[in-house]
């Protein structure tokens with residue numbers, strides 16, 4: 001709970017400080033979404049700054065292409081747009097236009113397939129990294145400070161100040177060696193690693209500067225990661241767009257889509273859904289509708305927490321339904337009364353035992369093996385997600 005309050009206070013304080021703060025927290029949450037069960041080292045999680053740079057590229061690229069009309073921004077954000085624009089102008093590849101918002105999908109694909117990245121792209125990521133070090137990070141405490149280390153690992157307020165969520169950490173320095181931003185900055189701004197043609201994996205491995213987060217905070221954020229991500233997106237839009245609900249500027253969609261990129265991969269998702277349908281047909285036999293319990297003649301795989309409110313195709317949110325119940329339910333949230341809860345748990349057990357026996361299929365479907373451990377308390381998690389969705393004013397998610 002302290003962690004959620006901490007996030008809220010970061011998002012609300014100093015509103016004039018541009019959108020960088022939102023971008024920083026959003027990227028941290030993306031990391032946690034990708035690695036919800038990461039094992040800590042000495043009680044800490046180290047999130048590479050260049051990883052944050054990659055996420056920033058995803059957020060700001062579509063916005064840069066659509067133009068910034070309707071979006072509030074400060075001078076620092078304009079300089080980020082300049083960096084991206086220079087990259088686009090340098091691209092000589094005539095067979096492909098980098099001047100469409102979709103271009104970021106191609107860039108993302110390249111990065112995530114771990115292909116060798118060209119010089120321009122690595123240099124772009126490194127430039128965004130500098131921007132991150134210079135802008136939001138100067139307000140972050142230095143993790144090698146001993147008092148802060150205690151606070152980060154225990155998750156308890158150390159002094160009078162507010163609860164610390166994370167600190168800045170350079171892994172080439174000894175603990176306690178440097179305790180102020182200027183000195184850690186001078187040790188970190190020069191990119192020590194190789195430049196030029198290298199894969200994303202190599203690039204990330206050469207990072208020496210990290211956001212260091214205690215396991216307590218990490219675990220708390222991991223529990224409600226999607227909820228937090230959605231809350232950040234909503235706050236970001238509220239902050240940066242005047243009357244965003246009435247405003248139909250393309251830039252808003254660009255910002256929204258850029259922020260949501262990690263969630264939406266339409267083509268791959270269809271393949272995943274087809275595969276999940278095949279597995280469901282095999283394991284839920286004989287097949288009964290999760291809502292009316294009648295035997296199913298014509299089968300649908302329903303997102304229990306509706307896709308429109310929680311756009312994730314994970315097996316633990318997908319259940320067989322008859323056509324009629326599925327269309328009646330539409331995108332409503334179903335109440336989890338006792339009977340429904342019991343049915344849900346039974347169906348979940350079937351999914352779980354399948355994926356525990358076939359973990360490689362879970363990986364193909366974009367899941368993580370660690371997800372299976374977490375699933376033991378899965379019905380509780382689903383309940384929590386539903387409460388969270390209901391709890392926020394979710395006109396955008």
Ligand SMILES: [Zn+2]
Pocket residue numbers: 289290291292293294321322323324325326
């Ligand atoms: Zn039914």
